[in-house]
Amino acid sequence: MATEPHPMDERGGPPRAPAPAYEPAHGRGALRRVARVGRRVGSSLERVDEAAMARALGWFSIGLGLAQLLAPRALGRAIGVGERPGLIRMLGLRELANGIGLLVAKRRGPWAWARVGGDMMDMALLGAAARADGASSAEDTSAGNRRRIAVAGVAVIGVTALDIYAAQKLHRTEAARAPAAMEVRRSVTVNALPEKLYSFWRDFENLPRFMKHLESVSVAGGNISHWVAKAPAGTSVEWDAEIVEEQPGRRLAWRTLPDSELFHEGSVEFQPAPGGRGTIVRVDMRYRPPGGRIGARLARFAGEEPDLQVYEDLRRFKQLIETGEIASTQGQSAGRRSVIGRMSLGGRLS
Amino acid sequence: MRAVCWQGVNKVGVEDVPEPHLINPRDAIVRVTATAICGSDLHLYDGYVPTMFRGDILGHEFMGEVVEIGPGVRDLQVGDRVVVPFPIACGGCWFCQHELYSLCENTNPNAAFAEKLWGHSPCGIFGYSHLLGGYAGGQAEYVRVPFADVGPIKVPQELSDEQVLFLSDILPTGYMAAENCDIQPGDTVAVWGCGPVGLFAIKSALLLGAERVIAIDRYPERLRLARDAGAEALDYESTDVLAALCDLTGGRGPDACIDAVGMEAHLHGVVGTYDRAKQAMRLETDRPGVLRQAIMACRNGGTVSVAGVYGGFIDKMPFGAVMNRSLTIKSGQTHVHRYMRPLLERIQKGEIDPSFIVTHRLPLEQAPQAYAMFKNKQQECVKVVLRPS
């Protein structure tokens, strides 16, 4: 088996370039981590919506947890562990703590600690199982059965120790990580040919149609373009950029002119997706915000999750190309909103 | 206009809201003539789907007359009578082109949030939480329909609203649930839940050649409808479901099991080795009592087809059974667009008349009572059709 050539090798068709190895952006670890570094620089304009969403999700799981905390006896009877309000309250606490924590958390440390709580709950459940077995059927009280439960208990304790270690570790590394330049790499697959996507992008004046924070890009002549980005309170940030690399149908790179107040460079690559699945569009961007007021504005412009913003821009790009419009519910009808609803809707959450 | 709005857990109200307008070039505005309440709406009503906000207009099963179209809409005219599929699909992405419409990549403006919960985002859905786009729904006098040249299907005048309305969701959903079972001659299919989805799944399984269908529920009127549809009926309150299914299939288990219940399974009478663990499950976001049962019941190498909606995380999933016994799990929000035309043809030929499930016809104004009645299965309620006045 092992010595036979892989059937793929014998396949006809054009020779395939070796698949590029996955390369973490600038060798500083995984994409996610780079993105997170960026996130720490940013500040708060976009956070409102993000936080509101996190709250909405959080409340959902908190609601579940509260039921367990407030009506533990009824629940206990219902789930067949009898009147064990203590145990049920613990389960409720786990629900509260976990929520969708990891999914929306900006820092993973606290979530890891929530896991430790979950392990403790499992231990409590195992204890309950041992006792409930004893109560429900005579043969379950056998020494063998209790030994099994004890073994499981030891295993859980082991896992708990590991979780505690991981939680501490996460906590420490996150605290130690210093803010750095923002750096983002995202990709999206678009159902169109690379050439079409390239020429749409190469016309920089198209960029504000899908890059939410750009007000305008005007081509000043040659390779130079003038970019205007929205900043808070109706102000804007401007810079000039030049195209530094141009491979028609494949790759485009640009960079701010040396005397600009801020440093920004980006590239976009168009690579045919296998099996006629369109084109993989890969964007790589770096910002170095200057100090002072401009810096603060730019940090806001980039928001607290620059990778997410670039991704949203790419998604809008894809929508424009594939459907000719950008999905939206802005301005649609609704009934009377609550305060929380009004705070949460608009911006990123529609 | 008047619209049914979500006002909190167990609370809907009919409110005055502004009429919808065109937002994008490929939108249309539809004047709703009939709309239905779905089991999926109950998950919203009961507060199990996150990111609902007070004021959200509900409803994803609706039909009506096109009253306005955007400049980008082809193949549709003002005055057309249409049924609108509940998933919103663009028609141009890779998924749409592969008929996986409910996975359309371009219609959920809140995809980033869905990705946080589910890894990747499905399509946007009318009236089904902000996680799925926050689109205003169709339990209203008027509704905005994006990508109106992709979704809505024109229906002939000679068919009544009730005959075609369910093309919007539950008929295709029951059908896809059965189709996912890959039914072979001689197959036995078990269906949990004899609500509208389960009933259409029963009909579809028989249509697709199942030898036998065994239906499971506890409400006599629903079990009666299941029997009328051609199934053998099991009342899970008085029967040990796993033992009965084993017995009825000569010890092997059903070749395919359909979960037409979803995240709010009623867990009374659950049996088996997972009992205590199963019960503890009640504490998670979803209550997958039926899903676990379907997995445990299914014959080796069989298929578990999940039409019931799940929202978040489930616990004590007997995945060992899935792996060791070579089970296949198939699921998804229904790719409604795929089924509308063929099912409309079957309706026209008289092979299916979906209107048999309608038990209540009420004005839109009575939506609050209708929701409560449907939720509690009072007055033998199986399906409510609401009509804006």
Ligand SMILES: NC(=O)c1ccc[n+]([C@@H]2O[C@H](COP(=O)([O-])OP(=O)(O)OC[C@H]3O[C@@H](n4cnc5c(N)ncnc54)[C@H](O)[C@@H]3O)[C@@H](O)[C@H]2O)c1
């Ligand atoms: N996949 C999709 O695209 C899609 C579309 C529509 C509906 N759905 C889902 O399908 C499910 C059913 O919808 P419906 O409109 O028929 O709802 P419904 O509420 O009318 O029916 C649910 C039925 O399940 C029964 N049930 C509850 N616990 C049970 C148990 N332990 N064993 C057997 N039966 C049990 C109830 O008695 C009820 O009759 C819901 O989860 C709904 O969200 C999915």
Ligand SMILES: [Zn+2]
């Ligand atoms: Zn539905």
Ligand SMILES: [Zn+2]
């Ligand atoms: Zn699509």
